[in-house]
Each structure stands twice: as structure tokens, then as C-alpha cells.
Amino acid sequence: MNKELIELRVNGRTHEVAVEPSALLLDVLRQELGLTGSKRGCDDSSCGACTVLVDGVAMMSCALLAASCEGQEITTIEGVSEHGSLAAIQKAYGDWGGAQCGYCTPGFIMTVKSLLAENPDPSEAEVRDALSSNLCRCTGYNQMYEAIRSAVDAERKGIAFAK
């Protein structure tokens, strides 16, 4: 298949990449741009480990064609750390045990980012609902709720760090 040149905007920077029309966004991010933070955990969009934000909306990058994302603002886990320091949600995931093996963590953090952008103070039921798009096999999710709660509180107090 012939490759075509596309322009992808990822984490605020523009990249020119040559991709096959069938190339998935996940593969282009990981293999062409070296952004390996987004993970592949399944083959059928069931695990959410590849979640990125496309124009602020959480999307599974394994179910998007890279070529279809031209002109859209893509944010990956690598674009979450703010000004060289951990974002409140990243710090909180570490402090509260929200990440164990860490493989699903980037996807969860992107999902949480999208949730909090829409709903800055979600109830636990709303958090559970939002997280159900992603799978984790280590944590049983409980400590993630604590992490999210703590990040929300930190944000509300206007503190960049959760602790």
C-alpha cells in the first residue's frame, strides 16, 4: 500500500509522517513518533490502554486511523506533565497506589483528564462510570478513586501538587 504524507498535531507539536492509509493512530504514535506511553493491551478496543485525547475527547487510538486525525489536536500521556512537573492526577496516582504495574495507567489518566475537563467535581458513581471504558488487572480500581478524589481536591485548592 502506498504511504501518504500527513500532518499530525501531537502534544502541541506538528509532525509530518508518511503513513499507510490503514495505519492506526496508536501504531503511528508508538512506532513513528516514539511516543510509547500509549499502550496496546488488546486487539478489539476493549481495554482502553491506548486512550488519547482527540480535541479534548478521550478516544481509543487503536480504533482511529492516523490519517483521519489530521487537523485535530491529539494529546497523549507524554503531553500531560505540566511544565516539567507531574500533573496533580499523576502525582496522586503515585501517592495513592492508583498504578501498580502501570501498563493501563496512561489510558486511565487520559480518561480521567477527559472526565475532569467535563465534570471537575465528579461523584464516585460518575468516576466509576467514566473509568469503565478502561481495564485494570492489578488494583481493583479502589485506590484509583482515592487518587482521583485527592487530585480533584488538590486542583480545587489551586495546588499543583496533590501532597
Add this chain to the structure above:
Amino acid sequence: MTRVNGNFSIIGKPTAMVDAAEKTTGAGKYTDDFSVPGMLVGKILHSPYPHARIKRIDTSRAEKLEGVVAVAIGEDAPNPYGILPVGHDEHALALDKVRYVGDNVACVVAVSEAIAEKALELIDVEYEVLPAYFDPEESMKAETDLIHENKPHNLEKDYHHAFGDPEKGFAEADHIAEARFVSNEVTHAAMEPHSTLASFELDPHTGELGRLTVWSSTQVPYYLQHKLSLVLEMPMQQIRVIKPLVGGGFGGKSEVIPLEIIAAIAARTAKAPVKITYTREEVFWAHRGRPRTIIDLKTGVTNDGRITAVKARVVQDGGAYCSYGVVTILYSGALLGALYDIPNIQYDGYRVLTNKPACGAMRGHGTVNVRFAFESQLDELAAKIGIDSAELRQRNLLQPPCITVNGLRVQSYGLPECIEKTVERSGWKQRKGKLPKGRGLGIACSHYVSGAANSIIRSDMPHSTVNIKIDRDGGVVVYTGASEIGQGSDTMTAQIAAETLGCSLSRVRVIAADTDLTPIDIGSYSSRVTFMAGNATLRAADEVKKRIAAAAGKKMGCAAEDLIFRNDRVFSKNSTGSLSADALADKSVRPTQAEASVSGRVEGQILRGSLQQKRKEEGPKESMTFEEAVVAAIDFHGALTGTGSYAPPQDARGGKHKGAGVGPSPAYSYSAQVAEVSVDEDTGEVTVHKVWAAHDCGRALNPVSVEGQIIGSVWMGMGQALTEEMVWKDGMLMNPGLLEYRSPSSVESPAVEPIIVESVDPEGPFGAKECSEGSLAATIPAIANAIYDAVGVRLHECPFTPERVLAALRAKKNAKALNLTEGVDPTAPVSFREHGGALWFKGKGPERHAMDPARREAPAAGGAD
């Protein structure tokens, strides 16, 4: 070596994992995130048949495809291997026979995944299909077409143990319960699919392929190195195995998975680096999960609630290869002991081969399914004799220190406190039996080893060794072979080193799981790391600390034994004044930036006029910074390193009977849980509302991690109890994906209240023992018992799907079971979730559906009864 007392500065404080930022920023690298120049992609051709002889493989068409570099087949590396020394029955790529759908036949190496996939279709394999075995009890009757020629009746291994006098025990019982329990097959489904990258170096002297480096998602780099050496016929020291971050293991990466060896063979054949990453479906085929287990259990109790005897017959559906099977079947029997005081135990265990992917070790290895049966039966007996089920468990406690009837040494024993705490927190006494209809509470207990006292490769060598290097920069580097797989191994290592040396956590760097750099550790499985690698770390840190103390004592004019290491300082416990022990214990007097960064050799210039300088002029110092002490020690000794190792003590290694090697552990963790559930009587759906889980982990080195492990175990147990099941039909996995294999999502997951119980083990590092597996086994029976409390049905088969719960509810009312497949397919087998039953592959057994592709081909010749 154990520290049991004292106030700690790092141990016991909730600490973010040392690699947390790598994981939350996406910077951390897992195996599939690596690539090396010239790297090619490997794809494996899998068998479409559950049991067949390979008559011919023709790879020529595939090799001619543009972009294909090489195709490897079984003959390229014919040596057999297996994780257990008694089970070398696997080949990286099949030699003559395939034994399950998904067995490995050939590997294509190509420039891209798409080309490799295309090439797989161009490999011509001629199979002679053989009759296959899918049900363990049928498989045990086999006379012909054996799965492995040297295993009559497809029996991998059977054990028959009797401890005490079971006959007499049952004669003394006032009540005996007897039932069959079935626990269906589950798998780890770790979020990271297995991945391996193998790369050869060219030897500068011979000009040929030389050393091999393998990056792999493994829990045990050292075993991988060992098996690679065996199969590739290379010396171990020419093979370097590096374990990057691992995205969850749960036992699924605790043995050598075919792709790990295939990648190395492929790299050798292609003469280029090769990476293979499994698809999710391949992960399900690689499996090595918890086997379907049939348990015939009989328990006797007296009227006052004392257990007099237990008899268990356990049949495990082990799949096509040995894997860890011999160990699994032994754990199932051995861990009937060491939880309660059971004077008489009879155990008959059968590990059976079938034509399905091999089962292996999974979280709670061997004990989980039998624990489900035992704790359910205990509940039944409690109801029979009219004793509260928590109380019944309390009447059968061990009196440690003791040796159980089957030879297990028990020292620390937090079970009584675990039961007490869960009963109290869950409001058991006030609420049990008083909840509205359809809602109930159930209790169950469990335990697990803190590492096996005997390694699978029998030897007296240490199970863990740790090296520590401290240099004049004041940095502490710990080299450990222990594998971080998300459980917090690296953090535990750093914590123990920092606590022992009295330095801050940030000073410690852990270099782990790289066979070239780190001393051998037998890996992350059977919850051994904290206990064994932790003890080795403690010993290494102690050794290096002694050397620092000898030099620092000289400088400070006091005995080395009188020195205290704390908060990045070394001071004498006899010192008085402003730098007293109390003041130093306070974090507020941590060394300033200038003090911390200064080297002892130039201290005079930089610290001139400072308090220390003034004191130095007055005589011996009362305290030194960590750097000063380190520099003094390097001055004194020439270099500063320490080594520690751990081997379990002889008296913890168990009895002398055949199979006694499995089960003994230097320490056992204990768990008690109460689950609250509700059951919808119309749909059979079970909802778990909350689980209170008390776990005796000896000492919680990092409480946030311990709680995470308890919650994670309970949650995984709940998955096995309610939704997770590998569904088979004629050796085909019906649900090889994360949508169909129902791992609970956040909306289906209950609140878990972890309760840490600290029994402070006399041999654990700082008293610590296991915390990552033991809780899992209690969850399934706690839920089963809660279902009984809610709706009065006793479930004997897990998972407790709506279908099974509804069937049990209808049976209780003497109503006909609903057949959900009725009218769907008249030729379908009698039950929807069947496991092959007595069906034979291809043309044997009941006639197939008209649309079944198997009907379009002529039935294979040959056969068996």
C-alpha cells in the same frame, strides 16, 4: 537478621513507588516499547487442531514473499524444555505433534507485521488429525493416542497422601459433609501482552553470532536465561536477560512462555534482532492459568465444632504440557494444612493432560480452588451443628509455633486477629442473618506461602542474593535479581536498604533483574520477594553498614556498635547536647544542601566556620553526614560494597514424604474476609457490595502497597467467583478476548476495605511476610457463603454466573432448570457451557450443526474408543 522492634523512619510509611512517575508519565519502557536498529518482526503460526501429527511443513512459498527474512520451524531448535526439571515436555516450535489449538508450529520473521501475517498463510502444513481429549476425567481413561507417549492414561502426576489417621478422624466426627465442587478455568489476563526482543552480537574474535541479549516480559529472568541456554545450546553466561517494566504477571510470566524462546531462535535464524509481541488472543492461548479443578471433598466435625478429618480428591485439567502442574497439584493438597488445626488429612491429587493450552501458576497457586471447596463445606457444617461460622473457624485455630500434621512449620499466625477484625468491621454479629431477603453476609479465611522453602531446581544455593555498592558520591546502588512486576519489588528493596543505612529513599537506586548486572534471584512468584530478596537486602545493607560504622567509629572516637544511622547522618547514641538522638530523629534537622553535597575530603574548606568545623577542632565529632561517613569508610577499607543472601532455614523445608517439597515456606500469611452480596432471584445475578478483608502480612513495609495488593487480590478473586471463565468447545477457546473473558470493570467492582494485621514474623525482614496472593483464595468462598446467606442455595461450581445461580434457585424450588440453549441448535451438546465433555474432535460424538465447518470436511481416519 530480623528487625522486629524500633521506630522506623521509612519502613511502615506509605510511600509512592520508586517507579511511580515513570508509570504515570508514560516514560517507563515495557518490552514492546523497545526497538533496536535493524529489528524485524516475528509472527507465530499456531496449530488449528487440538491434537495432530505434523506430517510435512513446507515454508518455501512463505520464504519467497518479498519482505520475509526467515522462517523458523521446530527442527531449528529441537531440544525439549519445561519450567520444572521433571517436566521437560515442550518444544519452542512443534517437532512432530501439536497438542492444543494454538500450539506453536513455525515463526515467520519479516520486515513488517503485515508481511509476516501474510507469510503465515503461505506456510503449508500437512496434519494427521488425532483423537483429542478435553475433559480430564475422560482423558484419564485414555489407552491410545496419548498426548505424551510417556504419560500413560494422560496422567501427568498423581499423589496420594495420608497424614494422621483419616479413618479414625472420620469415625470421631459427629457430622460429616461430602460434596463435589468444580472451579472452572481462569487466566491471568495481565494488561501487558507477552513480548520478547532478542538480539545477537557479533563476536569480535570469531566474527560469528556471539552473545545474545533478550528483553522480555518475564517474572523470572534467571529461569529464562537457563531455558534459553538449554534450547539454544549456548552457555548461560553468553545470554543476557533484561527485564524491563512488566505490565502485570500474576504467574502468567513466571515460566518460560513459547515466544520467549521462539524470538531467540528466530533472531538466530534471521541473523537480525527480532521482536515478537503476542496479540491478546495469543496471550489466551499461551495461558498457564489456573486449571479447571474438580474437588471431591469430605470433612468431619464434632458437635462442639472441632474439625476431625479432611479428605480431598482433586483432579486438575492441566492442558497439554506439564508446566508448573506437578507443583500446582501438590500445593492443592499441602495447603489444606497450616490454616486451621486439622489432625487428619487424606489427599489424592491427579494432574491430568488434555488437549488444551497448558495451565500453570496463577496468583494463589494451587490453593484457591480447594480453599473455595473447603471454606464452603465448613460453612455448611457450621449451619448443620448450629455454630456461627466465624466462631467455628475460631475453634479450629492452630497454636503456633507448631508443625502441622503435614510437616509445615508455622510461626507468626495472625489469623485470630484477622477474623476478629473482619467480624468487628463488617458488623457481622449484629447483621448476619438479619439483612433483608436476597442480601447476605459470608465469611471465609485463607493463607499463602511467603515464598517456597524449596526451589524448583533443587539446591542448597541461596534463593536471593543482593549486592550493594556505595561510592564517594554518597549514592547507594542496590543490585538485585528480584523482578518488579508492579507489586512494588524495587520500592521494597529501596525501603529496606534506606531504613538499614539510615539514609533517605532518594539516595538509593535499585538496579534490578538484569542477568549481567544483578546476582541471581529465583524471581517473582509464590510471593517470595519481600521475604527472601528483602532479607538478602537487609543482610547486604547490614554488611555495608558495619563497614561504614567501623570507619565512622574511629573518626568519632566511639565504638562502632554505639553508632546510629538515621536521616542521612551517623551519630553516637551516647552523644549529648543539641545533636542528641531525639533531635536527629526529627526530619527538620536533615542535612542542608551544602552539607549533603560536600565530600569529606574537602570538608575543611567548604564547612569552615560551620558548627561541624568548630566541633572538629574541639576533638572527635559527635556526628557525621552520610557522605562523610562513606568517605571515611572508603578511606579506611579501600572500597565499600556489601553482599547478602537468603536461603530458607532447614527446619522450614518440610517433611520427608514424596512431594513434601511443595507447601513448606518460612512463613505464611493469613487472611479473613467478610463479603456482603445481594442476589436477584429473578435473574440469578449476584452483586458484591463490599468486602472487608483483613490480611496478616507480618509487617506492612509500605502500607499503601500492602492495601493495594489486598484489594487487588480480593478483586481478582471476585472475578473468578462471578464472571471469569475460559469457555471451551472441542478444544477451541470460545472467549479469547477481554470483551468476552469478563474481567470486572469499575462499575462491577465493589468497595474493598483492606485491614492490615501485623503479626511481625520472627524471620521476615522487619517482620514482613506475604501480602500479594493470600487474600485471593478467601474471596470466592466468602461470596459463595454470602450467597447462601442471601438466598439459601449452596453453589458448588464457580464462577457463580446468573445461569448457575438461577439453576440452583430453581432446583431448590423443584422447578425445571431453564435451558438457555433450548431451540437454538438442535444438535448442540446438552449444556451450553460444556468443556468438551466426552466429545471427540472431528466427526466423533454428537452430530454437528449443519453450519459447522467441521462438517464440510470428511471425518478424519483413525480413532479411539
